[in-house]
Amino acid sequence: MSIDRNLIKDYAIRLGDDSVVLGHRLSEWCRNGPFLEEDLALTNVALDYIGRARMFYCYAAQLADDGSTEDSYAYLRDCRDYRNLLIYELPRGDFAFTMARQYLADEYNLAFTEALVGSADETLAAIADKAVKEGRYHLRRSLDWMLRLGDGTEESHDRLQRAVDDLWGYTAEFFAMDQLDQQMSDAGIGVDVAGLEAGWRERVSATLMDATLDVPKADWSVTGGREGIHTESLGHMLSDMQFMQRAYPGLKW
């Protein structure tokens, strides 16, 4: 079955958007980490995500063949053009919030990229192959922090529980299939994200219990990122991330 390369381009862009937005949120910790080693870890993970975004965007630009570049995708599109999942754009919050988001995302992204390795699209499969190896390290670290903070002091436990509660309604979007997801999945190119949900819930619930945390009730959820409907946070983030190219168009290092 042949598939419109424009659709693959859109798919690569949304995966690039996920990576660049989460990567940027992590990079905001640079020199703000709780201690030096953690500062290094947060920024190293940020680098992996930004590197991943570059690969997805470069591939999209190649498919688009309309003069778009990795930079134009990252720096010259407005909020409504971004197709990232909402959970990635939320402000970094305190360290508990950042690590809770990272853990939930790491569990998801590892499963996602493991599935994408089997993509019929060679480039997407190659990017995923790279990401899987990095993802295992990301997860090892964020899982460790869940246990340390959750089963730590009363203060760390309460802050982490609050973070998990505040994030929970955003996790439904991980597994929501829109038309593009469905087309990509049917063509053997993309991932059937709905199929990842059961395993994710099982692993995350086990971790939360180990960390002496409650699994929140699934009584609210928010979606919209894949349609370009975002929280107010993305605009603020982009105004910072895109400042240089907006103020000095075409500026190069």
Added chain:
Amino acid sequence: MVAADTSASQFIPVIPQQEHERRTRRKVSPDSDLWDLLDVVHDPEIPALSLWDLGVLQNVERRDGTVVVTMTPTYSGCPAVRVMAEDVETALMNAGFESVLVEVRLSPAWTTDWLSAAARDQLKGYGIAPPGETAQEDVLCPLCSSAETRLISEFGSTACKALYKCNSCLEPFDYFKSI
């Protein structure tokens, strides 16, 4: 598996298939002068290793008057990749090659399995604990060889390293992560 002597039933694979192919490419290459030239290009962040030792340098060939160099990056966001590409171009241009193209190849993904035994020794000599053969091995202190070490941080000074400390000699050190 390395292309083995099939009569040897006791064959033990020591080099991954892709690494064997990479070494064969160099061995049979008509452009051995180019490969040798690039031996002077080292990892900017781990100067103990050349791009060849590191497994990043995948191929060099002459294509219609252009020298085409193929590299496989270590990590997605490794900032050193750009410097490596520039250093490769500089080395070739200094040797009189005016047209140089550096291509990046992602698949198969780079792995520490591609580090040769010599490269591991070089790392150790440089004070970095080399990656083990499996993911969950003991990390030996590169200074006193003690196995009594502990992890300080999953991430270190570069994307490819983690921070450890030796409980025997008390020195902190970098560990080259196994991926």
